[in-house]
Each structure stands twice: as structure tokens, then as C-alpha cells.
Amino acid sequence: MVNWSEAYDCYGETRRVPELLERVARGEDADAWDELGRRLVLEGSMVFPASFAALPRLVALAPRGARARGLAGAVVRCAAGPHGCDDLFARCSGAVAELGDVLDRHLAARPSAYLPAFLDLLAVRGAYHWSAVLGDFSDDFYEVACPHCATDVTIAIGVHGRYSAIRDWHRGDVDLRPLRPATHGTLYGTGRWMHATAVRDGQGALADGIAHLFGRAECPRCASVFGVADEYAAAHRPVM
Known part of the structure; x- marks a missing residue:
């Protein structure tokens, strides 16, 4: 209760x-949804006790509409940041698991706005760092440090190519080395699930990008x- x-x-x-939750439960109410979003998620990153208190109700509404799915997903994504409500979020474990099922079914239906729901599902599965940074691989860049020589390496996955390079701010990316994408057999953990989900749902570009992201790169320096x-996850995984 x-x-x-x-x-x-x-x-x-x-x-x-709670008044707004009653309004949106009675039917589509754009004004109520807009106000509810402002009150529960501030500037796309901050959540409050009411955010987690509302989460089970939002999840119950999620199969019925995109506004509930999106707002519930936003609350879960923000759980990675500081909010002082760890005990409240822990009580939402059942609702979070249910949201995962709702989002998975939604993705399997191949919605046109696929990536936002995919990112929400990543947060539900605890992959907050990928939920925050993963793009559509049209023009994605990831900065990592070589674990052997500590050189800053740029990883490009997009229309400009799939490579590792040294970024020179005057000449652009130099000393390009092609990435070595992972295969289905070499993927594991979160990467394997991400790739399998994208393949299942016919998201070819996303699946290919994930294979390269979870593949291997050559350091241009050493x-x-x-x-x-x-390497990217180790450097950017949030402290929970």
C-alpha cells in the first residue's frame, strides 16, 4: 500500500x-500525462519518491499505451542516478519485472519507434550504461582507453565506417583499423541478449551495430x- x-x-x-494517475487510468488525457511526466521525471534525469510510488500503476497501464510505457521506462532509467529512494525502488522489483515483459512483447511486435523501447528494456535488465549511450548506429562514436597502453581510442560504428582510430582534432580520425565484429557464438551476457533480440525483431542495422560494439578493436598505437x-562498460558503468 x-x-x-x-x-x-x-x-x-x-x-x-495520485489524482493524475486516476485521470490517466480513466482514459487518454494528454494534459494529465504531460503534467505527470513533469512531476515524476525532472529534466529527464531526476526522480523522486512519487516516481517509484507511481511505478506499479504506470506498469499496469503500460500494455494499453505508449505514454505509460515511456514514463515507466524513464523512471527505471533514472534509477541509476542518485535519488535517495533505494528502498522504494527495491519494493518495485515485481513491477519492474512486469515492465520488462510488457516491453519485450511490444518490441516483438516491431514498432516503428523501436529504439526508445529497446533502451528502456536495457534499463529494466540492469544495463543502465548501454541504455544511456546506445544509439541507432547511424553515426555512433565511443571513446575508450586501450587497456594495454592507455591511448585514447575512438571507436566508430556508423555511416563513416566501423573502425578504431586515433582522433586528431585537426586531421580527423587517423590510423584507422577495421573492427572485428563478434559472431553469435562469441557473444555472451548482455551483448548476446541484445543481439538476439534485435535479430528476432528484424532490426538488422541495430543487430550489426551491436555485433561490432561487442566485438574487438585493434589499438592504432600499440x-x-x-x-x-x-572496456567501455568498465569505464562508464554507473555506481549504484
């Missing part, structure tokens, strides 16, 4: 969010070979 008297939103109020995703 939610104690709304302690579940304040971004304005410090405790009464407005010629050593390393796992791109391993």
Missing part, C-alpha cells in the same frame, strides 16, 4: 500525482586487440 503522504514529487507535493564493450 502506497503512503502518498510521504511520496512527494518534484514540486514537493504529495496529492497531485596494435594490441581488446574487447570494445568490455
Whole structure:
């Protein structure tokens, strides 16, 4: 049972969010959804006790519409940041698991706006760093440090190519080395699930980009070979 008297939103109020939840539960109400989003997720990154108190209700509404799915996903994505509500979020474990099922079914239906729901599902599965940085691989760049010589290496996956390079701010990317994409047999963990989901849903460009992201790169400076995703995740994984 939610104690709304302690579940304040971004304005410090405790009464407005439950009223708005009742409104959106009765039917599509664009104004109510807009206000609910502002109160639960501030500037796309900050959440509050009311955000987690509202999460089970949002998840219950998620099969019915994109606004509920998107707002529930935004709350879960923000759980990676500082909010002081770890105990409240822990109580939402059942709702988070249910949201994962809802999002997976939604993705399997191959929606036109595929990537936002995919990123939300990544957060639900605990891959917050990939949820925050993964693009559509049309023009993606990842900066990593070579684990052997500490050189800053640029990883490009997009229309300009799939390569590792040294970035020179006057000459652009220099000393390009082609990436070595992972195969289905060499993928594991989160990368394997991400790739399998994209393949299942007919997202060829996304699947190819993931294979390169979770593949291996050659350092242009020392010629050593390393796992791109391993090095990037190790440097950018949020402290929970």
C-alpha cells in the first residue's frame, strides 16, 4: 500500500500525482500525462519518491499505451542516478519485472519507434550504461582507453565506417583499423541478449551495430586487440 503522504514529487507535493494517475487510468488525457511526466521525471534525469510510488500503476497501464510505457521506462532509467529512494525502488522489483515483459512483447511486435523501447528494456535488465549511450548506429562514436597502453581510442560504428582510430582534432580520425565484429557464438551476457533480440525483431542495422560494439578493436598505437564493450562498460558503468 502506497503512503502518498510521504511520496512527494518534484514540486514537493504529495496529492497531485495520485489524482493524475486516476485521470490517466480513466482514459487518454494528454494534459494529465504531460503534467505527470513533469512531476515524476525532472529534466529527464531526476526522480523522486512519487516516481517509484507511481511505478506499479504506470506498469499496469503500460500494455494499453505508449505514454505509460515511456514514463515507466524513464523512471527505471533514472534509477541509476542518485535519488535517495533505494528502498522504494527495491519494493518495485515485481513491477519492474512486469515492465520488462510488457516491453519485450511490444518490441516483438516491431514498432516503428523501436529504439526508445529497446533502451528502456536495457534499463529494466540492469544495463543502465548501454541504455544511456546506445544509439541507432547511424553515426555512433565511443571513446575508450586501450587497456594495454592507455591511448585514447575512438571507436566508430556508423555511416563513416566501423573502425578504431586515433582522433586528431585537426586531421580527423587517423590510423584507422577495421573492427572485428563478434559472431553469435562469441557473444555472451548482455551483448548476446541484445543481439538476439534485435535479430528476432528484424532490426538488422541495430543487430550489426551491436555485433561490432561487442566485438574487438585493434589499438592504432600499440596494435594490441581488446574487447570494445568490455572496456567501455568498465569505464562508464554507473555506481549504484
